[in-house]
């Protein structure tokens with residue numbers, strides 16, 4: 001532990017499992033107080049128990065990301081539990097993959113709702129809280145940096161067969177990232193995105209059959225999917241003061257998938 005996030009309060013959405021859980025663990029290990037959001041309440045509570053047991057501080061939040069109401073609830077949870085908010089990670093997500101001609105309106109709407117609208121709504125809630133604080137700090141000459149880290153994907157940069165809904169949402173998240181960076185940079189609010197690739201409940205089914213997995217893994221320069229623990233340190237970097245001069249960027253933490 002190097003305490004790079006000492007005193008920071010961080011929200012991680014979808015942190016009951018996979019990459020989000022690894023981020024929550026890494027943030028807590030660096031001294032942050034973490035709001036562990038996940039619509040799977042038991043998973044969120046289990047993550048909090050684990051963080052507490054290892055000497056960290058966390059609180060569970062079971063909002064289902066995708067509405068303004070849920071977003072306001074997550075930010076309120078940070079403020080009620082820890083009295084402040086410094087970092088928002090928009091990570092919650094799911095897949096409903098189908099070729100476009102087979103994709104239902106429900107498949108499209110759900111993926112857009114959770115990823116794109118959810119990211120927008122959580123960012124909006126954080127910015128509504130931060131803007132007046134940041135303006136006041138600018139007047140008194142004691143600014144502090146605040147961070148939003150969005151989660152996009154190789155699909156959101158390159159497109160992907162069977163993922164019209166997901167690719168559109170993840171490309172939209174790149175648009176939110178760059179727009180918010182421009183809207184909020186003068187207030188010392190940094191907004192970046194990470195495009196990860198890791199073995200999780202979302203991706204494990206894709207490599208279950210070793211023969212079928214070969215062409216997929218061949219697309220990675222490093223020849224393999226990462227583990228969530230290999231993704232989390234980049235989130236720590238973008239949450240910490242080491243990244244205070246970086247904004248509006250997409251960082252691919254993907255073993256060389258997008259080159």
Ligand SMILES: NC(=O)c1ccc[n+]([C@@H]2O[C@H](COP(=O)([O-])OP(=O)(O)OC[C@H]3O[C@@H](n4cnc5c(N)ncnc54)[C@H](O)[C@@H]3O)[C@@H](O)[C@H]2O)c1
Nearest residue numbers: 014017018019039064065091092093153197198200201202
């Ligand atoms: N795993 C990868 O290789 C990969 C690649 C590119 C992008 N991503 C992105 O990374 C993020 C995390 O993915 P993962 O692989 O860890 O997936 P995962 O399925 O392991 O974890 C996602 C978590 O989000 C939660 N969740 C889903 N919908 C939610 C909602 N509406 N509100 C709150 N929580 C919700 C789930 O309960 C789950 O705990 C996602 O945004 C995903 O699109 C993952």
